[in-house]
Amino acid sequence: MTVKTRFAPSPTGFLHIGGVRTALFSWLYARHHGGQFVLRIEDTDRERSTQQAVDAILEGMDWLRLDYDEGPYYQTQRFGRYAEQADRLLREGSAYFCYCSREELDQRRAAQVARGESPRYDGRCRQRTGPVTGVEPVLRFRTPDSGFTVVQDLVRGRVEFQNAELDDLILMRSDGSPTFHFGVVVDDGDMGITHVIRGDDHLNNTPRQMHMIRALGYPVPEYGHLPMILGSDGAKLSKRHGAVNVLEYRDEGFLPDALLNYLVRLGWAHGDQEVFSREEMLGFFDISGVNASASRFDGEKLKWLNQQYLKSSPPESLVGAFETQLRHVGLNPAQGPASAAVIEAYRERATTLRELAEGAAYLYGDPPKVDDAAVRKHLTTAIGGPLVLLARRLGELATWTREGIHGAMATVATESGIGFGKLGQPVRVAVTGGTVSPPIDVTLELLGRERTLQRLGGALSLTGSGGVA
RNA sequence: GCUCCCUUCGUCUAGCGGUUAGGACGCGGCCCUCUCAAGGCUGAAACGCGGGUUCAAUUCCCGCAGGGAGCGCCA
Numbered sequence: 001m002t003v004k005t006r007f008a009p010s011p012t013g014f015l016h017i018g019g020v021r022t023a024l025f026s027w028l029y030a031r032h033h034g035g036q037f038v039l040r041i042e043d044t045d046r047e048r049s050t051q052q053a054v055d056a057i058l059e060g061m062d063w064l065r066l067d068y069d070e071g072p073y074y075q076t077q078r079f080g081r082y083a084e085q086a087d088r089l090l091r092e093g094s095a096y097f098c099y100c101s102r103e104e105l106d107q108r109r110a111a112q113v114a115r116g117e118s119p120r121y122d123g124r125c126r127q128r129t130g131p132v133t134g135v136e137p138v139l140r141f142r143t144p145d146s147g148f149t150v151v152q153d154l155v156r157g158r159v160e161f162q163n164a165e166l167d168d169l170i171l172m173r174s175d176g177s178p179t180f181h182f183g184v185v186v187d188d189g190d191m192g193i194t195h196v197i198r199g200d201d202h203l204n205n206t207p208r209q210m211h212m213i214r215a216l217g218y219p220v221p222e223y224g225h226l227p228m229i230l231g232s233d234g235a236k237l238s239k240r241h242g243a244v245n246v247l248e249y250r251d252e253g254f255l256p257d258a259l260l261n262y263l264v265r266l267g268w269a270h271g272d273q274e275v276f277s278r279e280e281m282l283g284f285f286d287i288s289g290v291n292a293s294a295s296r297f298d299g300e301k302l303k304w305l306n307q308q309y310l311k312s313s314p315p316e317s318l319v320g321a322f323e324t325q326l327r328h329v330g331l332n333p334a335q336g337p338a339s340a341a342v343i344e345a346y347r348e349r350a351t352t353l354r355e356l357a358e359g360a361a362y363l364y365g366d367p368p369k370v371d372d373a374a375v376r377k378h379l380t381t382a383i384g385g386p387l388v389l390l391a392r393r394l395g396e397l398a399t400w401t402r403e404g405i406h407g408a409m410a411t412v413a414t415e416s417g418i419g420f421g422k423l424g425q426p427v428r429v430a431v432t433g434g435t436v437s438p439p440i441d442v443t444l445e446l447l448g449r450e451r452t453l454q455r456l457g458g459a460l461s462l463t464g465s466g467g468v469a
Numbered sequence: 470g471c472u473c474c475c476u477u478c479g480u481c482u483a484g485c486g487g488u489u490a491g492g493a494c495g496c497g498g499c500c501c502u503c504u505c506a507a508g509g510c511u512g513a514a515a516c517g518c519g520g521g522u523u524c525a526a527u528u529c530c531c532g533c534a535g536g537g538a539g540c541g542c543c544a
Contacts, residue, residue: 200473232480267481267482291475301481301493421504440504
């Protein structure tokens with residue numbers, strides 16, 4: 001049997017971390033087993049579904065390179081099929097019309113809760129023989145009253161439910177549209193889904209869906225219910241607690257593989273390994289190794305992983321995303337050194353491409369942003385002489401290379417009777433405006449001779465020792 | 470309220486009857502060092518509680534507590 005899984009988000013909001021993790025595990029399972037992966041948009045709730053959300057989901061999947069073999073399917077385009085299957089269940093006696101109004105149902109539920117009972121539909125329309133005039137009915141599924149249903153879950157193991165606990169859920173709304181449960185079941189059946197991998201908020205829904213699947217004559221798929229991802233504070237992921245659009249991670253300079261790598265380690269491990277290439281993920285992933293407990297989202301670890309990816313990726317492969325970040329912080333890539341060289345010099349100092357762009361800002365604009373405290377501390381009167389000397393030496397260099405720069409600085413330091421560090425830091429402040437940058441020779445090399453001399457000259461006026469000789 | 474699920478360092482996890490309970494992030498220290506990082510070494514830090522089963526329980530079983538999910542003409 002060929003494995004076929006699906007990711008079935010509803011476009012009522014953006015694609016967030018929890019959804020991505022579900023999609024990832026489903027995708028991994030299919031790919032690991034050489035199977036197929038389907039994307040299905042569950043947009044039966046026309047009130048809350050938006051095209052914007054659909055676009056965000058597709059863009060997110062694309063950015064993460066979670067490729068699908070079929071779809072995207074849209075449930076709103078399959079209404080005819082749901083009606084067809086609903087008719088069949090009605091004819092076969094597995095479903096019946098219910099004429100209870102929403103108000104009546106609400107009242108009964110409230111009364112049941114008040115009495116300390118479980119709120120559930122009482123099945124009163126099961127015996128109804130004729131229609132109620134003026135009322136558009138809903139179609140309900142006739143759930144068995146006795147016996148039990150076993151979900152043999154890929155991550156939870158055996159979970160047993162008493163059928164008597166389940167009430168008759170609605171298949172078709174009074175406006176003729178299918179409910180989530182019915183759409184899922186018909187679609188999974190029609191699309192030949194063999195393994196349903198989804199969030200564990202659906203575990204309780206599973207026995208009902210299994211009943212429907214059997215009534216429709218489809219083979220019952222295997223189920224794997226994934227634990228939730230909680231916010232860093234342990235609360236459910238919500239808009240207030242980190243449930244942001246996954247595309248925001250892209251916009252902040254995270255790499256898609258790093259995000260996937262972080263997510264795959266939430267609830268799953270392969271020994272002590274932390275960093276997985278896509279190939280390793282696919283090769284090692286096994287749903288039977290997935291944890292049953294919820295885990296928290298830790299942004300610090302994501303950043304660490306992102307830096308690991310920043311450091312191990314070929315700089316050229318990051319150029320496009322890096323230049324997007326430069327523009328985002330208002331810098332023009334054309335006004336600085338080659339992007340690959342900047343990435344190379346800075347990736348050990350940044351956890352995201354955004355940070356990288358911000359850290360390298362002095363390479364792009366004149367004059368650089370200046371840290372006054374650093375200037376006061378390092379650009380002293382005493383350093384004026386050595387800086388003048390250095391400017392001259394740098395001006396005389398035959399070629400502008402880090403080796404040559406380093407040599408010039410070492411010579412000036414020696415001649416001035418100061419340590420390399422006593423010269424290096426003032427130079428750094430002079431050319432970058434701050435106290436943090438890559439090794440000073442690399443920094444100057446990136447900056448270029450013209451800008452270096454220009455900024456050295458500008459700094460001299462701040463030391464109070466006059467201009468360049 | 471009822472049903473179902475979950476429980477190892479602060480966090481992510483390894484463990485699948487006998488381990489000095491391992492790794493990673495974060496945190497502290499040291500080394501390296503022109504700054505910041507990166508890197509190396511190192512330290513502190515965990516089996517929720519109570520019963521069983523067993524020669525032996527972090528591990529298996531049952532309670533309890535705590536956390537979570539479901540109980541919609543939402544998905």
